[in-house]
Amino acid sequence: MTRKKIIPLALASLILCAPAIAQDQVVRIGLSGPLSGANAFAGKDNENGVRLAIEELNAKKGAAVGGKRLRFELMSEDDQGDPKAGVIVAQKFADAGVRFVLGPYNSGVAIPASRVYNDAGIVMSTVGTNPKITESGYGAVFRIVASDTQVGSAVANYAARQLKLKNVGVIDDRTAFGQGIATEFKRQAKAAGMTIAAHEFTTDKATDFAAILTALKSKKVDAIFFGGYAPQAAPMARQMRQLGLNVRLLGGDTLCSPEMGKLGGDAVGSNVLCAQAGAMLEKQAAGPAFQARYKARFKQNPDVYAAPFYDQTMFIAQAIRSASSLDPSVVATAMHNMSHKGVVGNYAYDAKGNLKTSTVTIYTFKDGVPVPLASY
Known part of the structure; x- marks a missing residue:
């Protein structure tokens, strides 16, 4: 006598669901971002913006391509935040079949990494601000x-x-x-009628600036651009402050972070001014709701670029749906030909x-937190 196999109900359900899965x-x-080191706070903030967008996209279960x-x-x-490491990361993404990358955060990483992404046919979306990137x-x-x-230019014009x-004295790392x-600050500052007293140099690992600050103090500067x-x-x-300067x-935007107040303490207040790309988040129609969702998910407020990283992830998903394709070149073309209304503004790109x-x-800054003064 042949004994019938009895399939447990739970297993039967999995089998039935297999085609759908x-x-x-x-x-x-x-x-790609600095998830360790001094700028890890920024890298994690960027990551959180992308993560929140992905979680919301998956929760909607609406996007489909080819059925x-x-x-x-x-x-x-x-x-x-290192160019060599950034190139290695780019190649790792290419080998893993990643088609869309958010980052790098640092311009110095984005410039060499962009070539790898281009050669691999990957869409790269960065907050690196150096004009050479594009x-x-x-x-x-x-x-x-x-x-x-x-x-x-915005900082220079506001200063003037x-x-x-x-x-004004200038220091760069x-x-x-x-x-x-x-x-760019020097170029616009001169055009606006300001004098550049001196241009000093440091590194992105330095902690002692006494010598260059003393040199600028001797030139009687009334501000320093860093x-x-x-x-x-x-x-x-x-x-x-210690030098009486x-x-x-x-x-620029890298100073517009609560990390600045956290590290600088009471030496960071109305004496510090910075310019950040984007509109005032809290004054955008979707801004407060985004801030609330971000804080509920990550137990902290969004930093400088969480919202743009979130917006660009959503734009990529929109372009995928519009093009009905996962081919990065097709999606990139779609992004050049359409726009996306995000949390902090409208995203539309030129040919570059x-x-x-x-x-x-x-x-x-007020009480260690960036406070907006004006938008241009």
Whole structure:
């Protein structure tokens, strides 16, 4: 007598569901950023923005291409804010079949990595602000914020017109970002009638700025522009106070972070001004809701670029649906020909991958937190 096999109900359900599961198309989104080291706070914030977008996309279960439902997955890699590590990360993504990458965060990483991404046919979306990033003619490279040209100019114009500054010293950390934004600040500052008293140099690992600050103090500067990052700018602000150099410290978007207040303590207040690409998040229609969702998910407030990383991830998903394709070149073409209404503004790109329009907001600090002053 042949004995019938009895399939447990739970197993039978799995078998019945197998075809539906097999229909899911996994789309890996890569995140390249400094997840360790002094700028890890920024890298994690960027990662959180992408993660939140992916979780919301998967929860909707609405995106499909070729009859297959899309399931987005995040693959994060630490590029350490280092160009060599960033190139290794880019190749790792290429080998893993990643088609879309958010990052790198640092311009110095984005410039060499962009070539790897281009050669591998991967869409790269960066907040690196050095103009060189989008000058290589790569059709799938996008800058999701304003460039150094716009940010540096905004700080210079505000310093000249609103603060009436006349004699300014400049310091840069010799990184691609620091040099780029310092150059743009100097160019616009001179055009606005200010005098550049001196241009000093440091590194993105330095902690002692006494010598260069003393040199600038002797030139009687009424402000210092620093092209660099918060982990250096915060101790610089403290040392300015210790030296009796009671002038404003100006900078770009990398200073517009609560990390600046955290590291600088009471030496960081209304004396610090910075310019950040993008509009005032809390004043955007979708801004407060985004801030609330972010805080509920990650138990902290979003930092500088969580919202743009979130927005660009959503834009990529929109372009995939519009093009009905996962081919990065097809999706990139779609992104060049359409726009996306995000949390912090509208995203539409020119032929080089720069935003067609981008707001820049000037911030100062109050109780250790960036407070917006004006948008341009």
